[in-house]
Amino acid sequence: MADPDLSKLKIDRSAMAPAQRRRRPWLRYAIIAVVILVLAGIGLKLAGPQTVETATVTSAYPSQNFTLLNATGYVVPQRKAAVASKAQGRLEWLGVLEGSRVKKDEIIARIESRDVEASAAQARAQVQVAEANLALQQAELRDADVNLRRSKELLAPAAISQQQYDSDLARYNKARASISNSEASITSAKANARAAEVAVEQTVVRAPFDGVVLIKHANVGDNITPFSAAADTKGAIVTIADMSTLEVEADVAESNIAKITVEQPCEVLLDALPNLRQEGRVSRIVPTVDRSKATVLVKIRFVDRDPRVLPDMSAKIAFLSKPVAPAENKPLTAIQPSAVVERDGKPVVFLVQDGRAKQAPVTRGAKIGELLAVQGVKPGDVVVLAPSEKLGDGSKVSVAKK
Structure with a gap:
């Protein structure tokens, strides 16, 4: 048996190499694509909206800088009456x-009033009766006076008796007494008539x-x-x-009453008229303390009351250290100081408009309490608080939920 040819079992690596080389570029491209996608995702994430805190531009009055104390109260009339009839x-x-x-x-x-009018008519009739009785008594007195004079003339020559003279004298005195009684009756009747008229008037x-x-x-x-x-x-x-006597009553904590004096200047702001600030003066301090609330009642009069002010309107009162000058009675645009930052050496704020931050130049003014007066924005604008260095003009922003 002949030996097998083992050379045929040898792997020809030269034939496989080109195939492997053909597959490697596709793998490289796949890896590059994955890296690009990852970088694009990271870029999209980095380019997403920045979360910021915002505040609203408001109006503030310079009088806040010299306000000593704030209180709340109500408008009340000093003169008020529940009118009825007696x-x-x-x-x-x-x-x-x-x-x-x-x-x-x-x-x-x-x-x-028909019943009291009838009583008044009856009282007037009694006056007439009393006056008629007086006239009768006056006639009787005149007759008695004539008889008495005749009796005196006849008594001297003894033409009449002493008894007759005494009788005529008694008649005269009785007539005089009747006159006094009739005059008193008339006075009483007139008083009753007047009382009846008062009852009608009531x-x-x-x-x-x-x-x-x-x-x-x-x-x-x-x-x-x-x-x-x-x-x-x-x-x-x-x-x-009486609307001319309207004033404001405010409850002030007894611990703060030492800050208030009579004739102290005040500024009154009504909830119903938020754009109206009125000058006031402390009229009086009620000298007693409400034990249940630990407050003292302070009354403030209006220096120049607006006709739109009505009783029982709620009010806020600012007790001031000095009167408000006319120039200080106008509102100024104010924002939180942290909203103003420096960009290129100039003060700016970032307004939030349609989900983006818009850079706006401003001019700083005076401090008004905790706020800063500025020019370049208007009340109602929304600004970013404490904007970061990464925030630029046109950057996307999202407002943080409070």
Whole structure:
């Protein structure tokens, strides 16, 4: 048996080499593509929006720099009255509504008065009766006086008896006494008539002072009983306030009352009129402490009250160390100081607009409390707080949730 040819089992490596060399470039390209994708992802991640904290540009007043103390309170009228009638009865006429302006002594309502008017007519008739009795007694006195004079003339020659003279004298004295009694009756009758007229007048309700009707408590047909609390009755008819006496009442903590003095300047800001700041003065400090709240009641009068100010409006009061000058009574644009940074040696802020930071140059002003007055932005703009060096004009930003 012949030996096998082992040379045929030899692997021809020269034939495989070209195939391997053909496959290696594809592997290299795949690795390069993966690296490019990774770098692109990292780049996209780095180019994503920066998370920033923001604040809103606001308006501030220079008076904040010399504010000693802040308090809250309400507008109240110093002169206010619940108007009713002293007479009891059914309300038959009401001539005002809420908001009606009234003058002092103006008739605003009437109570049913037929009964008291009848009593007044009866009292006037009693005066006439008393006056008629006086006239009768005066005639009697004149007659008695004539008889007495005649008796005196006849007594001297003894033409009449002493008894007759004494009788005529007694008649004269009785007539004089009757005159005094009739005059007293007339005075009493007139007093009763006046009382009846007052009772009639009390059915007419008049305004006690110039003012404005705040509340209407009763309607026509209601029974008015000002001195009792009967069921389904009303005490007051309307409540009137003198709008010229409006003032602000504020509760101040007793620990801060030493900072307040009478005639101290104040600035009053009403919640209903946020753009209106009014000058005030401390009118008086009530000399007692509310034990439950540990506060002292302070009353502030308006120096120049705006006609839009109404009772019971809530107010904020700033107690100042000096009066507000006219130049300091205008608002300034202010922001948090940390929003202003230096770029190329100039102060700038970054506004947040449509998800991007927009660089805006500003001019620094004075400090207003914790804020900084600036020019170049407007109230309502949103700015980035403490912008980093990486933040540039046009950078994408996202606002951090608070």
